[in-house]
Amino acid sequence: MRRVVITGAGTVNALAQDVVGTFAAFANGRCAIGPLDVPDVERLTIRIGAQVQGWQPEVHFSRGELGLFDRFTQFAVYAARQAVAQSGLVFQGDLALEAGVVLGTAGGGLITQDESFRAVYAEGKNRVHPFVVPRLMHNAAASHVSMAFGLQGPSFTVSTACASSNHAMGQAFHLVQSGAARVMVTGGSEAMLSFGGIKAWEGLRVMSKDGCRPFCATRNGMVQGEGAAVFVFEDRDHAVARGAEILAEVVGFAMTSDASDIVMPSEAGAARAIAGALRDAKLAPGDVGYINAHGTGTAANDRTECAAIMRVFGADTDGLMVSSTKAAHGHIIGGTGAVELLACIMALRDGVIAPTVGYVAADPDCPLDVVPNEARQARVAVALSNAFAFGGMNAVLALRRG
Incomplete structure (x- = not known):
């Protein structure tokens, strides 16, 4: 079994449009949640979110690309460009055949879908953009990333609600670890901050009107965000041979199903995933210094997650630090695990x-x-x-300092 390392990282999120800026925002304790700017916002009960401000897609993409790229694809491709550039890889010859992409998303091209429904139902139009289907399909981002870099190996999309990114990165880890691929570009992307997307989440009554406060006694719900993070997962021997900078090593992954309730979290299911990741990495609980928690800011999730952590780690959690960065960049749904992996890399590399x-x-x-x-x-x-x-889909990644 091959060892797997991370040699590139890129991101677009509400805190910053690159990794350096995101690390700085984390270190400064900045919060990017603010008033929403979407059509018909006055009809929403929830009017806050973590939007990517100052995003200029026309600067980053050609007119032809913009005709094909939903916002979630734009984020993914731009983040992938950063990650591949940092890795220093050029995908030619055999490497192109042995490299692929697996990305996570929960909603896919939801902005395209929302705009098309608005055009047909609200504005009475009988035609939509000819590329609506290729824009809204969940695999659009993965497909465009594969085409952008000539990645001809395993390429697909994972959609498991808020665990999508972690499941995607776990599959990428397994593909490189097993030798099925030498390099995988992986992570997740989401752009769900549209009128329809927010209105749907309002119906669940899990959203906060005033902010996200994970683990706090005054917490009253989650806040949505948007963005992407993409990484280059690489066979360690290959990375070392070419003198690549190693950001961190991926050492374990586990996934479990609660098999109990469609929306309520399970302490047992979460605990089995945490314990499974440690077991896969051949680590003891005492080896872990930091956990980036799911930490949504809802009453049920935070209570259940803390109980699951304590079930695995025991009553003595001295020295274990647990934080949720969703309070800063919002809950990016299918892309959230990818953006949150950046906090793990920062902890391991920079000690912050x-x-x-x-x-x-x-x-x-x-x-x-x-x-x-x-x-x-x-x-x-x-x-x-x-x-x-939601759906009881649990996914936990374990990383070690590179």
Whole structure:
């Protein structure tokens, strides 16, 4: 079994449009949640979100590309460009045949879908853009990334709600680890901040009107975000042979199903995924210094996740830091695990733990060190990234300092 390392990273999210800016925002405890700017916002009950501000797609893409790219595809391709550039890889010859892409998304081209429905139903038009189907299909981003870099190996999309990115990156890890691919471009992307997308989430009554406060006694719901993060996962021997910079090593992955409820999280299912990732990585709980939690800011999720962590780690969690960066960049749904993996890389490489911003008061149901409000300097050797989705889909990645 091959060892798998990360040699490139890229992102577009509400905090910044690159990795360096995102790390700086994490370190400064910045929050990117603010008033929404979408059509018909006055008809929404929820009017806050973490939108990517100042995004200029016409600067990054040709007119022809913009005709084919939904917003979620734009984010993914731009983040992939950053990741591949940092990796220094050129996909030619055999490497192109042994490299692929697997991305996660929950909604796919939801902006395209929303705009098309508006045109047909609200504006009475009888024709839509000829490329509506290729724009809205879930595999659009993965397909365009594969075409942008000539990746001719395994390429596909994973859609498991809020665990989509972690499932995608877990599959990429397995493909490289098994030797089925030498390099995989992987991560996730989401652009769900449209009138229809937000209105659908309003119906679940899990959204906050005033902010995301994971693990806090005053928490009252999640806040949606948008964006993407993409990484280059590479066979370690291949990376070392070419002198590549290693950002971190992916050492374990596990996925479980609650098989119990479509929306309520399960402590047992989450705990089995956390324990499974440790087992796959051949690590003990005491080896872990940081967990980037799913931490949505809802009452049920945060309480259940803390219980699951304590079930695996035992009553003694001294020295274990757990934070949720969703309070900063919002819940990016299918892309959230990818953006959150950046916080794990920052912890491992730079020794900076991203905080849980917006924290006000301790909740006895969440008795962990949640790194409230201010980033912390700490040397960390191993980090976990949790993702627990509606439908009981759980996926946990384990990373080690490279």
